[in-house]
Amino acid sequence: LESAKMELENLPVDLEGLLAETADVFAFRAAEKNLELNFHVDSALPRMFMGDFQRVKQILVNLIGNAIKFTEQGEILVLGRHVTRTTANGDTPYIHFSVRDTGIGIPPDKLGQLFQAFTQVDATTTRKYGGTGLGLAISRKLCRMMGGEVSVVSEAGRGSDFFFELPLRVAPDDAGKEEEYGWLETVQGKSALYFCKHPTAQQLIGQYLSQWHMNAQVANTVAEIPARLQGVSLLIVDVTEQPVEDVQAAFQYAAACDIATVALVPLSGARNRERFAGLPGARYTRLSKPVKRRETLGTIAELMRARSARPVPVPQLSMPAPALAQQPQPAPPSYNPATYAAPMPPTQAAVPMVTPSMPIRQEAVAPMQAFQPAVAAMSTAPANAGSAFMSAANAPVEPVLPVYGAQIQPPPSPQSSIPAAAFAEMVPPPPPEPTWQVPAESAAQGSRSAAAGHDAQISQSTTRALAKSASANGPSFGDSYPARILLVEDQPLNQKISSMLLQRLGYGQIDIANNGQEAVEMVSQRAYEIVFMDLQMPVMGGVDATREIRGNFLLKNQPAIIAMTGHALTGVRESCREAGMNDFLTKPVSLDDFRRVIPKCLNDSALTPMAP
Known part of the structure; x- marks a missing residue:
């Protein structure tokens, strides 16, 4: 780079x-x-x-x-x-x-x-x-x-x-559109009831349901859902911070009415997955937050195509159960993909970008100042103004202008920084899907996989490291180059991988510090031959920790300090060298990297700085 x-x-x-x-x-x-x-x-x-x-x-x-x-x-x-x-x-x-x-x-x-x-x-x-x-x-x-x-x-x-x-x-993108058209044909014209506590998520879901031509209504609380299920084909509930009893009651009523149900669950632990596992025979599924438009549409379509495996008994609660026989739904209009691919309306230029090297210019701020009174007026909308959002979203919208700098409004609540109507300006009502002209050179590459090389980097790094470690002949190397090693790293996964590689080389005891401050204290209390030092850590970073260690004249023997980072910029190496580090490893670190640097550190003086 x-x-x-x-x-x-x-x-x-x-x-x-x-x-x-x-x-x-x-x-x-x-x-x-x-x-x-x-x-x-x-x-x-x-x-x-x-x-x-x-x-x-x-x-x-x-x-x-x-x-x-x-x-x-x-x-x-x-x-x-x-x-x-x-x-x-x-x-x-x-x-x-x-x-x-x-x-x-x-x-x-x-x-x-x-x-x-x-x-x-x-x-x-x-x-x-x-x-x-x-x-x-x-x-x-x-x-x-x-x-x-x-x-x-x-x-x-x-x-x-x-x-x-x-x-x-x-x-x-021909295949992707055809699949989505099929989903839209299944869900359009159906009635939906949804609940989300957070206004932004609520408005996003309402926007999607409206875009899919569904008749959507928003529930103000989970407790009121059972009384509003008659005639509903789809129920979506964000279970975040909601009473478990209320959510389970709503899901039981929905199952009794054979209503397709989607629970939106945050990835905060296994308890949520256990609490909202669903009922046997119900048309029910869980989706992890954040909400994903395409995933949600496909899931809803599959649920609506399915049929419940067996009847689910109506729960005996104080609230009367809704009628099991749903009201007949009006026949949806025939779906015409051409209407979904109508020409896109002209788009005006957004506010000029502000480059990092210069102050905010008045000509960039002026359009936003003119826009600000409307945002200020809308900021008084209630946090759960779902219907107000829908009406505002369907009104004509000016070009999207980000509310920046001094124009940022105070959030109406700690959980919501974006007023309902102001959100409509940020997320305007969806225009018909444009018909794009694909350049010839792009079409020529269309056969190449869109997913090529798209695996997460941490997964690739982990796989490569573990694959190499499996074939390593570790103990003989550690016997040849014995050393007491301190690993300074704040990420648990990186701690595990580096420790595993070093143990494969025969270093059975690896001490670990979670940040630079801990490393400084541990080096002052115990003699280490080598310190592998991450650079970006809370409390104290690797460069500052190295300066502290090198400035401690009470140490009888200074350790060799090796930088470990995912960044290989020239400026990074220079800062490490000036701080007194001996060498530099770029993540993901391999067994070969450790084999190369450990003998070098043990054979050379620990105070020999790394080469520029």
Whole structure:
């Protein structure tokens, strides 16, 4: 990357699948912090585009990871939108990716230094959250290699919006559309009842159901669901923080009425899976949050095509059960895919991007200031204004203008940062699906697998490491090069992999420190020959820990310190060398890496610095 010799792939990429897979990486962490994580793709975008799946995902991983790290309450919303930019070649379509959070925010005078390696807002942030700023620097380089740019607008104490844009090159997508048309034919015209406590998730589900031509109604509480099931074909319930008894009662009534039921369950532990396992014979399934449009549509269609295996008894509760015989549904209109693929209305350019190296310009802020009174008026809407959202969503919408900087409104509640009507501006009503012209060079590559190389990097790294470790002849190496080793790493999975590889080499006892501060204390209490040091850690990072160890003149013998990081930029190596590290390993680390560096460290003086 640093030498600009990285080769980029040019393969068909499923845009919605890309965001879904990336969001899934953080679903468990968001649920643990009680954060609402959602994503949405503008229906004006094609489903497939030509690009490098892994590189775009790497940028999104960095941005979403930062959003979750620096957000203590509220939500993270990931958006994909279609915008048009005026370039030397005329109007050019772009994909605008946006990661919005309700976190700690960034002061205006600190925005310009965000994308510099080893730079954070202040020392307090580094001590509390860890990190070095490398992720943003790498994201910027990757984005520029792909013909785009990454930037941010933020307000301290309110939240941030990190966004980037990439040129849109459409890929062929015939098979995917045909499958979706079949699902739409099954669900259109049906009645649905849904409940979500969080306004953003509620509005997203309502948007999807309306887009699928379903007659959707929102429930204000789970307890009222049994009384509203008559004539309903589909029930969707987000079980997050809901009374288990109320949810189970609603599911029992739905099963008794043979209603297709979907439970939206956060990835916060096995208890949720056990509590909401469903009833035998019921048309019921669970979907993990965040909500995924295509997955949800396919699941609903399959549930509606199915028939219950056997009758489910009506529960004996104080509330009278709804009639088992549903009201006859009106015959849905014949579904015409052509209406779903109507030409896209013209899209106006969005607000000019603010580059990291310059302050926010007045001409970029002025359009948002003109737009702000409408947002301020809408911010008084109640948190659960589902019907208000639907009416606002169906009204004409101006071009999407992000509410940035000083224009960010205070959230109406700790769980909701986005007022219902304001959300309609961010997620406009879906226009008819556009008919895209696929470039000839893109069509020629259509036969190549869209999923090629799309496995998660951590899975690939783990697989490679374990495969190599299985064939290693470990003990003889450890006997030849005995050493007491300290591994400094904050990620449990990386701790496990590195320890396993070192044990395969014959090092039976590996001490582990979870951050740089622990490493400094352990080195002062026990003699180590080698310290393998991660760079990005909470409390104290690897570079600062190395400086502390090298500055401790009470140590009789200084250990060799080896940097371990996923970033190989020249600036990173230089910082490690200046801090006093002896060598540098790039993750994922292999057995061959350990075989190479351990003898070198033991044979050379520990104080010999690494080569520039």
